[in-house]
Amino acid sequence: MPYIPHTPNEVKEMLRVIGADSINDLFDEIPQELRTDISAIPLGKSEMAVQRQLSEKSNIDGTPLCFAGGGAYEHHIPAALWQVATRGEFYSAYTPYQAEASQGTLQVIYEFQSMIASLMAMDVSNASLYDGASGLAEAVLMAVRANRKAKSKRILMPKSVSPVYRQVVETIVKNQGITLDLIDFELTTGSMDPLSVKNQFNNDEAFAALVIPQPNYFGSLEEVHQLTDWAHEQGGLVITQVNPIAMSLLEAPGNWGKNGADIAVGEAQPLGIPLSSGGPYIGFIACKQKLVRQLPGRIVGRTVDLDGKPGFSLTLQAREQHIRRSKATSNICTNQGLMATAVTMYLSFLGTDGMQKVAASCVANTQKLMALLEESSVIQFPFGKTVFHEFVVALDVPVELVLERLAEEDIVGGINLCLQQTNQQAADEHKNHLLICVTETKTEEELQFFSNTLINICSDISSQSSSEGEQK
Amino acid sequence: MSKRIVEQNADTLIFELSDQTRRSTSLAPDIDVNEVCLELPDHLQRKKTLELPQVGELQVLRHYTRLSQKNFSIDTHFYPLGSCTMKYNPRVCNTLAQLPGFTSRHPMAHASMSQGVMSCLFDLQTMLKEATGMKQVSLTPMAGAQGEFAGVAMIRAYHDNNNDTQRSEIIVPDAAHGTNPATAVMCGYKVKEIPTNEHGDIDIEALEKIIGPQTAGIMLTNPSTLGVFERKIKLIADMIHKAGGLLYYDGANLNAILGKVKPGDMGFDVIHMNLHKTFSTPHGGGGPGSGPIGVSERLQPFVPVPIVGHSDKKGYYWITEEELPLSIGRLSAWMGNVGILLRAYIYALLLGRDGMERVADFATLNANYLLKRLMAADFEMAFPERRASHEFILTLRKEMKEYGTSAMDFAKRLLDYGFHAPTTYFPLLVPECFLIEPTETESRADLDAFVETLIKIREEAEQSPDLLKGAPFELPVRRLDDVKAARELDLNFYYSEA
Amino acid sequence: MSDIPKELKYTTSHEWVRTEDDGSLTVGITEHAQGLLGDMVFVELPEVGDDFEAEQDCAVVESVKAASDIYCPIEGQVVAVNEELEDSPEQINVNAYHEGWIFRIQPVNASHIDNLMGADEYAELVESESH
Numbered sequence A: 001m002p003y004i005p006h007t008p009n010e011v012k013e014m015l016r017v018i019g020a021d022s023i024n025d026l027f028d029e030i031p032q033e034l035r036t037d038i039s040a041i042p043l044g045k046s047e048m049a050v051q052r053q054l055s056e057k058s059n060i061d062g063t064p065l066c067f068a069g070g071g072a073y074e075h076h077i078p079a080a081l082w083q084v085a086t087r088g089e090f091y092s093a094y095t096p097y098q099a100e101a102s103q104g105t106l107q108v109i110y111e112f113q114s115m116i117a118s119l120m121a122m123d124v125s126n127a128s129l130y131d132g133a134s135g136l137a138e139a140v141l142m143a144v145r146a147n148r149k150a151k152s153k154r155i156l157m158p159k160s161v162s163p164v165y166r167q168v169v170e171t172i173v174k175n176q177g178i179t180l181d182l183i184d185f186e187l188t189t190g191s192m193d194p195l196s197v198k199n200q201f202n203n204d205e206a207f208a209a210l211v212i213p214q215p216n217y218f219g220s221l222e223e224v225h226q227l228t229d230w231a232h233e234q235g236g237l238v239i240t241q242v243n244p245i246a247m248s249l250l251e252a253p254g255n256w257g258k259n260g261a262d263i264a265v266g267e268a269q270p271l272g273i274p275l276s277s278g279g280p281y282i283g284f285i286a287c288k289q290k291l292v293r294q295l296p297g298r299i300v301g302r303t304v305d306l307d308g309k310p311g312f313s314l315t316l317q318a319r320e321q322h323i324r325r326s327k328a329t330s331n332i333c334t335n336q337g338l339m340a341t342a343v344t345m346y347l348s349f350l351g352t353d354g355m356q357k358v359a360a361s362c363v364a365n366t367q368k369l370m371a372l373l374e375e376s377s378v379i380q381f382p383f384g385k386t387v388f389h390e391f392v393v394a395l396d397v398p399v400e401l402v403l404e405r406l407a408e409e410d411i412v413g414g415i416n417l418c419l420q421q422t423n424q425q426a427a428d429e430h431k432n433h434l435l436i437c438v439t440e441t442k443t444e445e446e447l448q449f450f451s452n453t454l455i456n457i458c459s460d461i462s463s464q465s466s467s468e469g470e471q472k
Numbered sequence B: 001m002s003k004r005i006v007e008q009n010a011d012t013l014i015f016e017l018s019d020q021t022r023r024s025t026s027l028a029p030d031i032d033v034n035e036v037c038l039e040l041p042d043h044l045q046r047k048k049t050l051e052l053p054q055v056g057e058l059q060v061l062r063h064y065t066r067l068s069q070k071n072f073s074i075d076t077h078f079y080p081l082g083s084c085t086m087k088y089n090p091r092v093c094n095t096l097a098q099l100p101g102f103t104s105r106h107p108m109a110h111a112s113m114s115q116g117v118m119s120c121l122f123d124l125q126t127m128l129k130e131a132t133g134m135k136q137v138s139l140t141p142m143a144g145a146q147g148e149f150a151g152v153a154m155i156r157a158y159h160d161n162n163n164d165t166q167r168s169e170i171i172v173p174d175a176a177h178g179t180n181p182a183t184a185v186m187c188g189y190k191v192k193e194i195p196t197n198e199h200g201d202i203d204i205e206a207l208e209k210i211i212g213p214q215t216a217g218i219m220l221t222n223p224s225t226l227g228v229f230e231r232k233i234k235l236i237a238d239m240i241h242k243a244g245g246l247l248y249y250d251g252a253n254l255n256a257i258l259g260k261v262k263p264g265d266m267g268f269d270v271i272h273m274n275l276h277k278t279f280s281t282p283h284g285g286g287g288p289g290s291g292p293i294g295v296s297e298r299l300q301p302f303v304p305v306p307i308v309g310h311s312d313k314k315g316y317y318w319i320t321e322e323e324l325p326l327s328i329g330r331l332s333a334w335m336g337n338v339g340i341l342l343r344a345y346i347y348a349l350l351l352g353r354d355g356m357e358r359v360a361d362f363a364t365l366n367a368n369y370l371l372k373r374l375m376a377a378d379f380e381m382a383f384p385e386r387r388a389s390h391e392f393i394l395t396l397r398k399e400m401k402e403y404g405t406s407a408m409d410f411a412k413r414l415l416d417y418g419f420h421a422p423t424t425y426f427p428l429l430v431p432e433c434f435l436i437e438p439t440e441t442e443s444r445a446d447l448d449a450f451v452e453t454l455i456k457i458r459e460e461a462e463q464s465p466d467l468l469k470g471a472p473f474e475l476p477v478r479r480l481d482d483v484k485a486a487r488e489l490d491l492n493f494y495y496s497e498a
Numbered sequence C: 001m002s003d004i005p006k007e008l009k010y011t012t013s014h015e016w017v018r019t020e021d022d023g024s025l026t027v028g029i030t031e032h033a034q035g036l037l038g039d040m041v042f043v044e045l046p047e048v049g050d051d052f053e054a055e056q057d058c059a060v061v062e063s064v065k066a067a068s069d070i071y072c073p074i075e076g077q078v079v080a081v082n083e084e085l086e087d088s089p090e091q092i093n094v095n096a097y098h099e100g101w102i103f104r105i106q107p108v109n110a111s112h113i114d115n116l117m118g119a120d121e122y123a124e125l126v127e128s129e130s131h
Helices: A008-018 A023-027 A047-061 A079-085 A103-120 A132-146 A163-176 A194-201 A224-233 A289-294 A321-327 A337-374 A399-408 A424-429 A444-471 B003-008 B033-037 B057-068 B091-097 B115-132 B144-161 B179-186 B204-210 B233-242 B297-302 B338-376 B397-403 B407-416 B444-463 B482-487 C031-037 C110-115 C119-129
Strands: A154-158 A179-183 A209-214 A237-242 A263-267 A283-287 A300-304 A310-314 A390-395 A433-437 B136-138 B169-173 B190-194 B215-220 B246-251 B270-273 B293-295 B307-311 B315-319 B392-395 B433-436 C015-019 C025-029 C040-044 C057-063 C067-071 C076-081 C103-107
Touching: A008 A023, A008 B338, A008 B444, A023 B338, A047 B091, A047 B115, A047 B338, A079 A337, A079 B057, A103 A283, A103 A300, A103 A310, A103 A337, A103 B057, A132 A154, A132 A163, A132 A209, A132 A237, A132 A263, A132 A283, A132 A289, A163 A179, A163 B144, A163 B179, A179 A194, A194 A224, A209 A224, A224 A237, A283 A289, A300 B482, A337 A390, A337 A444, A337 B033, A337 B057, A399 A433, A399 A444, B091 B338, B115 B136, B115 B270, B115 B293, B115 B307, B115 B315, B115 B338, B136 B307, B144 B179, B144 B215, B144 B246, B144 B270, B144 B293, B144 B297, B169 B179, B169 B204, B179 B190, B179 B215, B190 B204, B204 B233, B215 B233, B233 B246, B293 B297, B338 B392, B338 B444, B397 B444, B407 B433, B407 B444, B482 C040, C015 C110, C025 C031, C103 C110
Parallel strands: A154 A179, A154 A209, A209 A237, A237 A263, B169 B190, B169 B215, B215 B246, B246 B270
Antiparallel strands: A263 A283, A300 A310, A390 A433, B136 B293, B270 B293, B307 B315, B392 B433, C015 C025, C025 C103, C040 C057, C057 C067, C076 C103
16 A cells, blocks of 8 residues: 555554544544545556656646746756755654754754844844745735834835735735835836835825835836935835845845845745746745844744753744644744755855856846847837846837747746736736846756747738738 | 764864864865955955854764754654654665766756756656645645635635635634645735634534625635544635635645545635645754645636746746736746655655555554544543544643643653654643544554553553653653743854853 | 732733732733743833723744733823833843832723732632632
8 A cells, every 4th residue: 555554464454443443433433424435536656657647737838938027937957956856864853843853944044044144234034934925025014013102004005016926925915904005116117116106205104114015026126226215214124125146246235225124025036946837936034133022933042952052942922823823923833945955055055156156147148138129120128127037128019929939849938017007007017018037047048049039930920910911 | 873973072162173274174165265366345255253063074974963863853763753753764765866867967957958957857746646635736836834825815816816815714623734824914914713612623603704895715624633534624615715716735645545536626715735734845953844836717817927838849948927917926036946756756666556555554543543542542532522633632641630640741751652642732622632643554563562651651650640740751851941041132152142 | 839929919811910010000921821831032012102902912932832912901101111121022031020020001091900910819819710
């Protein structure tokens, strides 16, 4: 029997100890009318048969050339990383409740917290959240709790934050009376203009926090210093939603403006975690020391044992749901432990120098692709070219058609921004906008190939539609 | 775990192996960083130095391999952690979920390039529907707590959609897991606790008194967190439904009834499943989990998106807000923890219906065997007259009174003998308790060894209680100072408050 | 039996209340409560100037085992908080009735203090809860 080691004799002997005639007798407290079966599920299969079936499924999807980002990024993953991370002692352990039997996991998380805090230039980090999107929701809840002075449940949310992230935040916070007021981006840059933000919201009603993305959803860079200082002047906290790879070259949230941002969240998937259709990923959240008791989720601290020897344990647990129940900071219990282990190893393998080189290579490759695309007259850059590793192009043909044609060439060509929007006005703002991402994984040849293919497909569709127009 | 290996690596942090002038990685492209930075606006560039560890590849690998050796895990130890279902995670699930077609798929890849993975997710939805008796399943919640959130948010959306807005309370048994009340509050509800009677069942009279037009719903686990099956579940369901409320099923203990009873048949309107428990996806040192939800017909319009649909014309496709305008919305940027869903799918294929029925059979056999053997050895059970489900509660209050040794002391001493401790001090209702869940994948020999060890520890408690109070002695560290940890917070190597 | 000073008033949620010469009320948690909670690790204080109603939660004391709300015994405005507790919360364990005070309020109506329990009544409550 798969995964069940009992011999027939053992079963017999165990039933004798229990004093039951059959295993079925052990279910005698369940009312008979509730007993049922699951006949619609097929019978079990051998490992070999399942392997064959799954290999076929995997082969159907293949490994296309990928130029999509939008919150999920393809980066090189060190070969050693998942070999160590999936060691049974990491893979099949649970939340470190018994600290003495979990020092491995606990120390890894302490190192994770230290590295995330360092990358964000913040004082403290937790042990991780589910993903970047739900992490942003937790940051919003945390800011409302922490900013007692503002007495406000209003959050200023830029439209340059990923639309799916905004939807997730909406889902999670709406039942608690929190409102998200949208901030427009400039149509020429794709990022917020601090002056117009000021004009729109100065001396307006109080807000608990302003969210600032960096780089933002369109790959553009925000004027983070001015925006941070403005929000603080208005009595609001600053939540930042940032890409961790970019933070090795771009100024980190803790150093923004005069006093630094208050809460930094984001998606740590770029740090060693495969694309995997969107999960499991890992959210991170870091903050200033004064907000530490509002941090949701698990936190590991360094302490000493009975003999005075250093060791690690979960701390600040009194805030959590298993003790504080209905008054907990969040209902989160387990987080993304294995992913945090992978991220910690990624940052250790790469180091400061490696991280900066990965980031620089992303920037350089992105600039190269933009230069290639610029040669074609059918491709425009509506938000300019001051970006990290993503940029928006405006095509003169429908993006959906272009992506379908690219798919036929086994290329994931990017993200159709128009389809991402939840209302018509926003969709119109992004008509024919395609969001393209380039990381360090792309070679010169691949950039050239993608550029040629994209330009050819656009011209092809454009000439087809004009010839169809002539026929009519 | 070898004590010698552990001690060689005693207190070293990765940061202490670092030298910022070291350049040894072949893992990043060779590029002139300063030259590239000219492309970025100067005032937005990082000015303060970043300090990540600079360590050689072998030294990093060795550091984390050694750290792993300081852990207990299912692969190395019996791990009877109640309510957590620490059973074998078949290695093949991990291997196949890491096939390149799965790991390299971008979440925004066109559906035409994603039929392989989408067909797996569609099949998983179908199997989970059948296993739980629910009408629709959404796979997006990324953990049990998120599944709970989705479930209660749907209950709220349902009442709101009926303009039934005076419903403000969620009923939760006092023995419930802490996430239940925390979730109800996140969804804007007040929590009403109901007591449990001396047999571990819900106090029906108390329930009757607090049900009313203000009742939005009730959150239950069955078998309950006390390790027994709630026999009056149909009556409770009728009472709640009659008052206009809905029933939420916490799937924490689904392992006990897989293939035997369906939450849908018990009358539940919404459930969440912990795939990291019942469907054996890895616990990973605390996540990632996966907490799909299932709903009855009346909650179908409200399920979180996306889910996977299928038609002959379109093949597999994403069902989103467009088709489900009343959906509570999105819980993750894309489709939840797909890599974990794949592992659960592979596990479900391997087991099939015959294997799933065996899960409940042998989880229950092992639990009842362990219960009877411990009773025969004179340990006190919280509910000795009841059948154990897949887990049961032992109380050490007698040992506390006679020897001054607490459940925590027993737990720590178990570690010395190479057993992970059961869940301690949960549920909160039973003093000095162990919640013990052996799972179906443990052999009789291991269960017997566990019993013998507990007997031995009780002898130690009688003869030399300090052996328990000072335990563990054989692990990389002894008991840790939690007060110091919380008072003098040290959460970051690079930062100290002083 | 833990120390229950005769001159203080008490709440069912285990706060003690002392009337000061200027008519303000000093609030803390009882010796019995600190014993139950164990080693204090953090105290979240209200802010001076905050108004609270009777039985409204206004502070949090946190031990390793539990975080527990402190309720305002009667309606009033916070006039002082014990900032010493921010650095040394263990003062609540050391001396719950003196150095371990938490905050001081100016009551809206001083006569409301009569609604609280006296020492004997509180002693009975502690006794009944320990069974």
